[in-house]
Amino acid sequence: MASSIFDRSQRGRLAALGCASTLLAGACALGLVAGVAAQTQINGAGATFPFPIYSKWFAEYNKLHSDIRINYQSVGSGAGIQQLIKQTVFFGATDGPMTPEQMQTAPGKVLHFPTVLGAVVPVYNIPNVKDELKFTGPLLADIFLGKVTKWNDAAITKLNPGINLPGTDITVAHRADGSGTTYIWVDFLSKVSPEWKSKVGVNTSVKWPTGVGGRGNEGVASLVAQTPGSIGYVELIYALQTKMSYGAVQNMAGEFVKASVQSVTAAAAAASTQMPPDFRVSITNAPGKGVYPVSSFTWLLFYENPKDKAQAKVMTDFLKWALTDGQKFAPELGYAPLPEGVVKLEMAALTKIKTS
Amino acid sequence: MGQGWRKDIGFRAGTGVFALLLILIVGAIGVELTLQSMQSISQFGLDFWRTEIWDPVAGEFGALPFIWGTLYSSILALLIATPIALGIAVFISELCPALLRQPLVFLTELLAAIPSIVYGLWGIFVLVPAVRTVEASLPDSVRSLPMFAGPPLGLGMLSAALVLAIMVIPFTSSVAREVLKSVPPAQREAAYALGATRFEAIRAALFYARTGIVGAVMLGFGRALGETMAVTMVIGNNPQVSLSLFAPQYTMAAVIANEFTEAADDLYLAALVEIGLVLFIITLLVNTMSRLLIWSMARSGAKAPAAEPAAAPAPGTA
Numbered sequence: 207m208a209s210s211i212f213d214r215s216q217r218g219r220l221a222a223l224g225c226a227s228t229l230l231a232g233a234c235a236l237g238l239v240a241g242v243a244a245q246t247q248i249n250g251a252g253a254t255f256p257f258p259i260y261s262k263w264f265a266e267y268n269k270l271h272s273d274i275r276i277n278y279q280s281v282g283s284g285a286g287i288q289q290l291i292k293q294t295v296f297f298g299a300t301d302g303p304m305t306p307e308q309m310q311t312a313p314g315k316v317l318h319f320p321t322v323l324g325a326v327v328p329v330y331n332i333p334n335v336k337d338e339l340k341f342t343g344p345l346l347a348d349i350f351l352g353k354v355t356k357w358n359d360a361a362i363t364k365l366n367p368g369i370n371l372p373g374t375d376i377t378v379a380h381r382a383d384g385s386g387t388t389y390i391w392v393d394f395l396s397k398v399s400p401e402w403k404s405k406v407g408v409n410t411s412v413k414w415p416t417g418v419g420g421r422g423n424e425g426v427a428s429l430v431a432q433t434p435g436s437i438g439y440v441e442l443i444y445a446l447q448t449k450m451s452y453g454a455v456q457n458m459a460g461e462f463v464k465a466s467v468q469s470v471t472a473a474a475a476a477a478s479t480q481m482p483p484d485f486r487v488s489i490t491n492a493p494g495k496g497v498y499p500v501s502s503f504t505w506l507l508f509y510e511n512p513k514d515k516a517q518a519k520v521m522t523d524f525l526k527w528a529l530t531d532g533q534k535f536a537p538e539l540g541y542a543p544l545p546e547g548v549v550k551l552e553m554a555a556l557t558k559i560k561t562s
Numbered sequence: 563m564g565q566g567w568r569k570d571i572g573f574r575a576g577t578g579v580f581a582l583l584l585i586l587i588v589g590a591i592g593v594e595l596t597l598q599s600m601q602s603i604s605q606f607g608l609d610f611w612r613t614e615i616w617d618p619v620a621g622e623f624g625a626l627p628f629i630w631g632t633l634y635s636s637i638l639a640l641l642i643a644t645p646i647a648l649g650i651a652v653f654i655s656e657l658c659p660a661l662l663r664q665p666l667v668f669l670t671e672l673l674a675a676i677p678s679i680v681y682g683l684w685g686i687f688v689l690v691p692a693v694r695t696v697e698a699s700l701p702d703s704v705r706s707l708p709m710f711a712g713p714p715l716g717l718g719m720l721s722a723a724l725v726l727a728i729m730v731i732p733f734t735s736s737v738a739r740e741v742l743k744s745v746p747p748a749q750r751e752a753a754y755a756l757g758a759t760r761f762e763a764i765r766a767a768l769f770y771a772r773t774g775i776v777g778a779v780m781l782g783f784g785r786a787l788g789e790t791m792a793v794t795m796v797i798g799n800n801p802q803v804s805l806s807l808f809a810p811q812y813t814m815a816a817v818i819a820n821e822f823t824e825a826a827d828d829l830y831l832a833a834l835v836e837i838g839l840v841l842f843i844i845t846l847l848v849n850t851m852s853r854l855l856i857w858s859m860a861r862s863g864a865k866a867p868a869a870e871p872a873a874a875p876a877p878g879t880a
Contacts, residue, residue, distance in 0.1 A: 282824045283824055284823060284824035284825050308826060384820065386824075418718075
């Protein structure tokens, strides 16, 4: 019921109008009761990263279909998957695809549907340096491994000629809480650095070789903002909203690309040509021109054969809307919309969900 | 009369049920934590308490850095907070002009009512930069000591201990004040009658109230052990066992709060629950030890002539 305030006030206004014109308070009350009774409530839980766009979608969809109310709790990808497996929610949401073991534990077959794309960007705070820095994947891995420890290390100055980098120590700031943002970041580092892959690996939280941990994007952002000589990573949307400066990262084609709605969608477009049928794909370090390499899908999770067929029907209708009309809300919230190729594939896959 | 007697029994049974409920709840928490962490307990055994590695990717979990961080930060906080809290309590109950007393009591209680997230934010935006400046200004000779090793980040054990100390002060001082208030005036009057100075009279009152004061300090300790949000915001969240006050470290409550929501695989979840179990056990141990300390103090106090009427009815003295 968290998102009901707006809606209630709107209905209240309509009701007030009705009352004023007819002066039949009783009829209005009846109408209100009927309106409440016909509601369909659907519950979901999962990733925090797509929460802003999901809540926007659910609110917008409720404007179109006032009888449908979708509740979403942003409890984290891991908790969302757990709740889906225990069937305490109808749908889940995650920033990293479910592992094969998790798919096994679930009581039925789970389908993944990418909804939007996000990106993770390196943010830094170097005294007296306002310029935009360039990073390669292996350099970022070495910094986060604690191997490159000074800002004037040759590995950094070589990439950024003309920028006067000081000899201050590098302080690494990372997420302390388990997070899909971390998953995307270390997934990228694993792909570009064999040492990262063998020493640290990929998960929603990892054993960090160095640095300090902050809670949430805002925690990492405030650590970076306050600690001279620090570097961290946050979601693109967060860097945009807080107007932090962030660096460009070298992609597979050798270009240094800054994250933007276009460069993130480009990463997905590059991946859509070889999309696996279950959509469980990592698009970090994707090939192609103009691609921002630290990008990722975020997924909604459904059972292929859900118990409640009525809810299944409602949610497939919702997803059709979200994948088409709903995509236009993505850029203003800092997410990249899905490329058309992926939408087409998903529309076909949606028919797999059994609604009767 | 018979009626009253029956009511008495009913009353006793009713309150007895509530007391029993408390025991049941504590027991149920212990059982549930153990059941939920069974996978981790059987996999790591006692090594869970001894190993320093916390690696969710490799599935290796050891709680030592978190146990260390929790105890170290709480003990440091206690060392800072206890003298200040007792000073406040003594001033308010013994020395304070009547006009100031109520506002001061109100202010200490206000401190206790501030949510911990607010302390955390204050810590991040005010305390941590200040601590960083102090750390950076220390001479190299001091920085080479193991207590002050490492780069001056601001985030770390020192900031955590300071925030905890401020959060603990109102609890300890409120209870200590109440305890001092309950010291019979005859105690002080007797001291004055013997020619004691003000300081000596207060010392006598403190001695009389010592079991309650230890209780107040332990209450603060318990609060520091379990504090989560404010600590995780300033401690740096890096699981390592280090003596250094400047090093970022981690606590048990903080790691549970931070990692629980995204922990997806079973062993990882079980390990996090086991951290909860460890925290539960340590809290129980600390409380038991403080109880024992109070008992032994009451017992030895009963023998000493200074505290004539036994400070607390101590079992075993009769």
